[in-house]
Amino acid sequence: MVSQEEIKSLYETELKPQLAGMEKMRKFVKRWRRLAIASGIVAFLFLSNCSTAVEIIGGIVFIAGAIYSSFKAYGTYKKYHKQFKNEVVRKVVQLINPAYQYNPDKHIELYEYHKAAIFRPKAERFNGDDLIVGKIDKTPFKFSELKTEYKTTRTDSDGNTVTEWNTIFKGLFFLAEFNKNIEGQTFIFPEKDSGLTNIFGKEKAKSKDFGELVKLENPEFEKIFSVYGTSQQEARYILTPVLMEAIVNIYKTYGLTMYFSFKGENVFCAIPFSRNLFEPNIKKSGVNYSDVEEMYVLFTLIETIIKELNLNTRIWTKD
């Protein structure tokens, strides 16, 4: 793993000039986007009160203006976005490990998400980006940003049917090869966020979907996580005392909400994030180290998971 200093020096020597060169584009997008919004508002004011010919014509002119500015802003934004991913994110990925493959338009597959089975509502809309595929020592892994949603329909007060999309999961979805053979499935959920216990700390009926509750011996681990699984013994076969401690360490270091699932060949990990990752921000200057640093931290997180979970130790029957 490269050090933070190396990332900083890459930023200073290569990324900073690159981003500075792209600043013009970003400002262009920002300007035209503002113009589009302003024209839209003016057009609305004209048309909401359209009694005279002047107001109607004015409205139409400003609508046209808003559409034109939007096109301008969007076209350049797409270029800026593409350049950011291909030249900035890609360079960071390559510095971290030249063997990692980065694909800005792909994501974790739906079947992989289903196999993890961490989130129960059926995903009706599924998208994501920034797929990174690699291998650390003996352990192949991949991760991407992912967003899954389900649809609800309701009837509003006027009797119209309203469709709403509800987010199931949004964030980083990671999977790696696990070093032991697994027959059933085991889940680790954050104690607070899983919503599987009632106010008395008793298991709700829906927790049955994930199997039996597995009470483990590490009190610190039990305070942060709850474990469910198809087999008490297999859950303990996977979650050795060392592994529990490692997961507690990862949690303490990064302070993130984490969901794990172990099935078949794989360990899956879902980490919710409310913001978009690996994305340029139009509003603030693109020339800043914090974006690059965030990417670096995410990579260290993935490496830490693989190392702490000892996924490279292959002393069991699985090679």
Place this chain on the structure above:
Amino acid sequence: MSTLLIIVLAAVVILFVGVISMYNGLIRRRNEVENAFGGMDVQLKKRYDLIPNLIATVKQYATHEKELLTKVTEMRAQATSGKLSNEEKVALDNQISAGMQGIMVAVENYPDLKANENFMNLQRTLNEVESQISAARRTYNAVITLYNNGIQTFPQNTIAGMMNMQRKEVFVIPETERQNVDVKSLF
């Protein structure tokens, strides 16, 4: 019917239902203990099955370890005879674990054996079984703790007393096994 009679009847019914549910709960816990012990037994059996193979392979190279190998073979024969109580099984299993570890340490002196592919496969399988045994032991301990909590807390302890349910001991790992296995030295 007087109100008092209804109240008394209701109290009796509630008491009856309470006793039944406690009784069932205790039976369930006792069965879980048996089930967990069964799970462990399966894993121990897997290890017993591995021992003859391991010993045959080690014997070819490690000519000076005859005594140790014979001892482990004997213990295995005793364990698979089917005449042991659960407590005896556990005690014998601890001895076998120590014996197996002794073999693995002895293997260090025979580089040819360590490089033998058959031996390496056996070692992997053994590691696998050992992890499963340790998981099974932890499951057993968790279930025993639930069982002991059940029979020792009020009011279940009164029923448990009538059912003659005794406190069971959790697994204690012998001192020799507490040391961490140095993975590097195994390969």
